Amino acid sequence: MGWETRRNGRRYYYRKRRIGGRVVSEYLGCGAEAIAAELELAESLGKRMALRKLVDDGRPLDEQLEDHAKLIFAEVENRLIEHGYHKHRGQWRKKRGGTV
Numbered sequence: 524m525g526w527e528t529r530r531n532g533r534r535y536y537y538r539k540r541r542i543g544g545r546v547v548s549e550y551l552g553c554g555a556e557a558i559a560a561e562l563e564l565a566e567s568l569g570k571r572m573a574l575r576k577l578v579d580d581g582r583p584l585d586e587q588l589e590d591h592a593k594l595i596f597a598e599v600e601n602r603l604i605e606h607g608y609h610k611h612r613g614q615w616r617k618k619r620g621g622t623v
Contacts, residue, residue, distance in 0.1 A: 525561070536561060 526534045536557035538549045551560040608615045 526557075538564070 526536055528534050535553045536551045538548050551557050603615055606619045
């Protein structure tokens with residue numbers, strides 16, 4: 524994909540695409556229209572790469588958020604226990620009897 528130099532020394536811009544299992548060359552020009560097509564393709568690839576980077580960078584962020592959530596839940600449990608609560612069948616309940 525891109526610029527190809529022919530025997531006459533001129534450069535031409537082609538875009539390669541796969542159609543029905545075959546690779547087909549699409550001629551886009553040799554002048555300003557070819558440069559415009561190249562810039563358009565580079566821009567779309569840049570956007571795609573930026574989106575892919577965001578998705579890839581999001582994975583460690585999810586892991587970091589999960590670690591922070593675990594720490595927060597552990598802290599909440601500790602505070603509830605300090606204030607006289609206990610877990611009964613997955614629910615937090617205030618202990619009966621004396622005050623803490």
